[in-house]
Amino acid sequence: MNSERIWAVIPAAGIGARMNSDIPKQYLKIEDKTILEYSINRFLEHSKIYKVVVALSPNDSYWEELPYKDNPRVLTTTGGVDRVDSVAAALAFIRESEGAESDWVMVHDAARPCLSSRHIDNLITSKESSPDGATLAVGAIDTVKQANKRQTIEKTIDRDMVWLAQTPQFFPLGTLKHAIDSALKEGQTVTDEASAMEFAGYHPSLVIGSRKNIKITEQEDLLLASIWLSHGID
Numbered sequence: 397m398n399s400e401r402i403w404a405v406i407p408a409a410g411i412g413a414r415m416n417s418d419i420p421k422q423y424l425k426i427e428d429k430t431i432l433e434y435s436i437n438r439f440l441e442h443s444k445i446y447k448v449v450v451a452l453s454p455n456d457s458y459w460e461e462l463p464y465k466d467n468p469r470v471l472t473t474t475g476g477v478d479r480v481d482s483v484a485a486a487l488a489f490i491r492e493s494e495g496a497e498s499d500w501v502m503v504h505d506a507a508r509p510c511l512s513s514r515h516i517d518n519l520i521t522s523k524e525s526s527p528d529g530a531t532l533a534v535g536a537i538d539t540v541k542q543a544n545k546r547q548t549i550e551k552t553i554d555r556d557m558v559w560l561a562q563t564p565q566f567f568p569l570g571t572l573k574h575a576i577d578s579a580l581k582e583g584q585t586v587t588d589e590a591s592a593m594e595f596a597g598y599h600p601s602l603v604i605g606s607r608k609n610i611k612i613t614e615q616e617d618l619l620l621a622s623i624w625l626s627h628g629i630d
């Protein structure tokens with residue numbers, strides 16, 4: 397049996413300020429399920445995912461309503477002020493429980509419910525050729541402009557070299573935890589796991605994702621996600 401287990405970490409401790417909704421956006425419903433359930437279920441349905449650790453806000457009063465109370469593969473911990481703090485807390489939880497040095501972890505935003513199982517497979521497949529880990533990403537399809545402080549165009553950037561990072565992001569558990577802890581200690585801004593790995597000198601691979609794998613951030617994203625989810629995510 398392959399001793400290298402794959403954990404999923406779902407940062408779900410945000411407040412969704414940009415959504416301007418009455419409840420944290422991860423608990424908004426699309427059809428019959430919350431956004432968070434879509435994200436968690438994608439990993440529970442995948443045979444190669446060992447367990448799912450969800451980082452929740454200390455003020456979360458919605459989690460108890462979700463159907464995971466008796467599921468031994470779904471664990472929770474308390475998130476932090478920023479997304480990176482929530483991820484760090486989940487990694488610490490794994491290491492302090494049954495995480496092993498040889499394990500890997502897939503970090504996925506709760507706010508990205510339109511993830512396909514095929515893309516989880518692709519990330520796992522990338523493991524052999526990407527020892528520094530990998531992230532799903534999509535190439536820029538618009539012309540990319542770099543702005544200056546006057547919000548005028550400084551220059552056009554070669555869009556063939558521009559990729560928009562998504563999640564899941566997939567890394568060796570111990571390496572990622574150390575990279576994030578170091579980056580935070582150095583006061584680095586860490587908005588995704590790959591940036592912490594880059595700061596530590598690694599070069600994660602870019603695995604092609606999908607433009608369906610949107611991050612639900614503002615109101616208009618809800619309609620788009622509901623269309624993708626109602627048509628089934630391949």
Ligand SMILES: Nc1ccn([C@@H]2O[C@H](COP(=O)(O)OP(=O)(O)OP(=O)(O)O)[C@@H](O)[C@H]2O)c(=O)n1
Pocket residue numbers: 406407408409410411412413414415422451475476477478479480482483505506507508611612613
């Ligand atoms: N302290 C935080 C902040 C964010 N997240 C999670 O990180 C993911 C991506 O973050 P984002 O889309 O920015 O969510 P929010 O921070 O909730 O949104 P906003 O910035 O609009 O408040 C979300 O699933 C969110 O729940 C988290 O676990 N802990």
Ligand SMILES: C[C@](O)(CO)[C@H](O)COP(=O)(O)O
Pocket residue numbers: 479505560561562563587588589611
């Ligand atoms: C992790 C991420 O989804 C990659 O694009 C993104 O950085 C999250 O940013 P947010 O501001 O925390 O939503």
